[in-house]
Amino acid sequence: MSELEDILKLHAAHTGVLDIKSNLAVTNRSELAQAYTPGVSMLSKEIEAHPALKSKYTMSGKLVALITDGTAVLGLGNIGPAAGLPVIEGKALLYKDLANINAIPLALNQVDTADAVATIKNIALSFAGIHLEDIAAPRCFEIEEQLSQVLDIPVYHDDQEGTAIVVLAGLINAARVVKKQLTDLKIVVNGVGASGLATARLLYQIGIKNLILVDQHGVITATDMNYNSYQRNLAKLLQTPTNLQGQPLAAVIEHQDVFIGLSDKNVLQSQDVQKMNTQPIIFALANPIPEIDPAVAQQAGAAVIATGSSKYPNQVNNILAFPGLFKGLLSSNLKRVDAQLQQVVAVALANVISQPTAQQIIPDVFDERVVPTVSHAVQKYSQGQK
Template identity: 65%
Template sequence: MDILKLHELHTGVLDIHSDLAVQNRKDLGKAYTPGVAVLSKLIADNPELKNRYTMSGKLVALISDGSAVLGLGNIGPAGGLPVIEGKALLYKDLAGINAIPLSVDQVPVDEFVSTVKNLSGSFAGIHLEDIAAPRCFEIEQKLAQELDIPVYHDDQEGTAIVVLAALMNAAKVTGKSLKSLNVVVNGVGASGLATAKLLYHAGIKKLTLVDKYGVVTPRDSRYNAYQLEMAAKLGTNPALKDGQLSDIISGQDAFIGLSDADVLTKADVRQMNQAPIIFALANPKPEINPDIAKEAGAAVIATGSSQYPNQVNNILVFPGLFRGLLAAGINHVDDDLQIVVAKALAEMVKTPTAEKIIPGVFDKGVVETVSSSLITDADRRKDKQLV
């Protein structure tokens, strides 16, 4: 296969290139010994200067244990390496960000956190990838609390940001108020839960969560603590326990699928409110075929695939996000910041239509829009603190 030949030819898709040529003894003295002794002594006395004088100030760690690789499941740390290597390539090519892929064994949460924490001094940010729920929630939460550099889980924050951006414009297309939407989120793993939390923070309160056993309700021991906490925050009626998607789809304005193929039917779409919004984001096969959804009356359709209009893909976020985080010196990726990015992406589409609610992956200016939105917001927050 061509793909195997390509990756074998280069032993992967990444290399390290030097910024300083070493062609004589003088160059050697500047790049290595004895010159680095000056740097080492300075940084030993002032550790924070490492970010100014070494690549740690511009290097992102892309970390995975391969326990939840999109479309492939738990394929292990080695199996997850091609994914994070590919993302490291995208960081460099799209945003000029240096990222290095690292695989960590599927060890207990505290051991995973300790491993990353012990390595963190070499990096300016941590990008977590393809880590299964619920451990991914705890890992990110603990790392964000213990590290003073940005910690970002692409399956959570990246997905949530792009979904919110697309939903903002889908609401405009259908003539509905974003905050008034009735929304069902089908699939409440890492992506689904993070999306629900961000939609809630953005003002969408009429949310229903559906997972493998049905509607997620408070105090249902089959679900993890993070899912139950969100169900409680939403005030989900305990009587809906065991209710299936088809039981609660009536009266919904939007379906957001981050689950499995073919779980939404034509009959389901027809039960939804007028001008239903369908985000069937499962890969490689969506929750409903877009053509079937359209036949059933869907007004706006998005998928996770490049084969159809409105591709909701994390690549719209992560390269520009880290460029902005590093440029602005932002150390935490909070909900308000995510909304800033979502609004910036949505506003790139000046006149949303059913066929265009989100920028394309290769649309000009995506990385710049995301990064500049963070820099502008950081400046705004600083000015507010000075007042």
């Protein structure tokens, strides 16, 4: 039996990987009266008088909406909302298994930004948080921004905040390994979609100013109309010289300390790594095939290598962020995943590895310390905001 047949058989056996589990037994009239009618009518009257009580007395206080339109699925591209469902169903499973968080996968048709925002806003009363997934840029930026302004619950885009947190955590320890100051690093970010832009933005906000953004049309500058306003605005903040506009990766990789790839397979060559500063750090995070084969990068002189794959050491995976993050958000009643919180979580994740090495700059995805560490960091941050 092929791997595909195995996977299809597994998922078909249970019609997916999730079920709804009841918390109350209903085996007699008394239990029925308390769990359903007439008991719920009294509950409904209480919530009518005090709407905030719905989060205490219904599962809306512990349920996360996992929403995708399938326009930007990692490694697959725009495959549509129905085909995006297996990804978010899998993440809902991870939420439950790793952090005991209840999440429900929802497929959203590929409507315009205003309609997407209105739809999610109109169903938000049922949820304690919104997790956006696999929505293409720039719509993902617009949707998250607008929802954050109109909803009083956390709105989180895993491709943005989740990736940024885990990359920063890995970079903190990579800098320790090569004995370079984090904020002094010269970094090229290749691939500036949702993940790349959010990562670059977080690195800038923590004090890393030597950043060059490269995408399919070359180096991004503030005046390059090949790119969207979010990309151009960050290039403006970075004061990227206009004479670099459109330059390819190979032209700007020289004398860089770090390559962060959130782009496509095999875009970084051995000679590119050799042109970088001593002890270069390579984060080749494209999946399933990285921007450069780790063995090739190592042979070219890379001191620290991370990928998005479980086949190699230093797997940069959002599993390290989102389960513990939402566990902390829900337990602390924190409403925003801002840049400062992202930094706090990244530092906590990095510190799980007390003595980082080139082979271990980030915790393993099954490290049992990760979820409680991240959750505690969120709760501690929340206390400082009150």
